[in-house]
Amino acid sequence: xxxxxDSIHDGERGDDTDGREDRGSGAGTADRAPxxxxxxxxxxxxxxxxxxxxxxxxxxxxxxxxxxEHPPGAAPAPPVVAGGxxxxxxxxxxxxxxxxxxxxxxxxxxxxxxxxLLAAVATLRGHLGVLTRTDEVAELDAGLAEVEGAAAGDGxxxxxxxxxxRDRLDVGATAAAGxxxxxxxxxxxxxxxx
Numbered sequence: 001x002x003x004x005x006d007s008i009h010d011g012e013r014g015d016d017t018d019g020r021e022d023r024g025s026g027a028g029t030a031d032r033a034p035x036x037x038x039x040x041x042x043x044x045x046x047x048x049x050x051x052x053x054x055x056x057x058x059x060x061x062x063x064x065x066x067x068x069e070h071p072p073g074a075a076p077a078p079p080v081v082a083g084g085x086x087x088x089x090x091x092x093x094x095x096x097x098x099x100x101x102x103x104x105x106x107x108x109x110x111x112x113x114x115x116x117l118l119a120a121v122a123t124l125r126g127h128l129g130v131l132t133r134t135d136e137v138a139e140l141d142a143g144l145a146e147v148e149g150a151a152a153g154d155g156x157x158x159x160x161x162x163x164x165x166r167d168r169l170d171v172g173a174t175a176a177a178g179x180x181x182x183x184x185x186x187x188x189x190x191x192x193x194x
Contacts, residue, residue, distance in 0.1 A: 037085045037097050038078040044092040048101065055094040056104040062156065063109050063193075109159040113151035117188035121147050124181040136174050143168070144185075162189045 036049045048055035080086035085097050094103035125144050131137050143165050150157045166189045168174050169182040176182050 036080075037087070037095055038080045039087045039090050040076060040078045041088070042090045045090050045105075045107070046094045046103075047090070047096070048103075049097045050101070051099045053096045053098045053101040054104075055096040055102075057092060057094040057107040059092060059107045061092050061107065061109050063111055063159070110156040111159050111162065111192050112155055113147070113157045114188060114192060117157075117185070117192065118148065118151055120181060120184035120188045124176065124179065124185050127179050127181045128176060131175050134175070137176060140165075140168055140174050140176055162192065165189065 037047050039047060044057070044059055044061055046055040046057045076088045078086055078088075085095055087095065092107050092109065093105045096103035121144050125141060125148075128137055128141050128144075143161065146161060147157050147165065150161075166186055169177050170186050172178070
């Protein structure tokens with residue numbers, strides 16, 4: 001995975017071109033409470049510690065399905081002092097520790113759209129025409145169109161959009177879930193780790 005994100009800490013904004021954040025922990029100050037954050041391997045995301053600390057990950061990471069579940073160089077969680085947070089491997093997201101600390105994960109993960117996914121999406125969009133046009137069907141068609149449009153641009157699709165489609169189709173949340181082409185879309189999303 002590669003990362004590129006902005007992070008905010010105590011009202012200051014910094015651009016972090018490799019997805020790593022190091023704003024300092026205030027170590028050495030006399031009034032520092034026990035705790036903090038201990039990360040074994042950090043390849044993306046944001047971390048902040050201290051009173052009113054703010055960590056925000058706005059990164060955009062490109063992933064392939066092989067690295068989603070088992071990132072290279074996975075590390076065990078390091079020892080943590082009482083009241084702290086221990087993370088073995090952090091590939092994205094945000095974590096904050098301290099009184100009134102705040103963490104926000106606004107990142108986006110992109111996956112390469114497979115030819116199988118694109119074919120299944122096109123087929124399902126064609127089959128939606130046999131269904132009565134409801135708000136639900138229109139929303140699904142718009143989601144499928146978004147996947148096609150994103151893939152046509154740079155060949156990548158937001159993972160959260162794929163999960164949204166899978167959730168609508170996999171559990172029968174829409175009338176379209178009964179179509180065979182919907183099953184093909186769910187299977188193609190599953191092959192991408194979604």
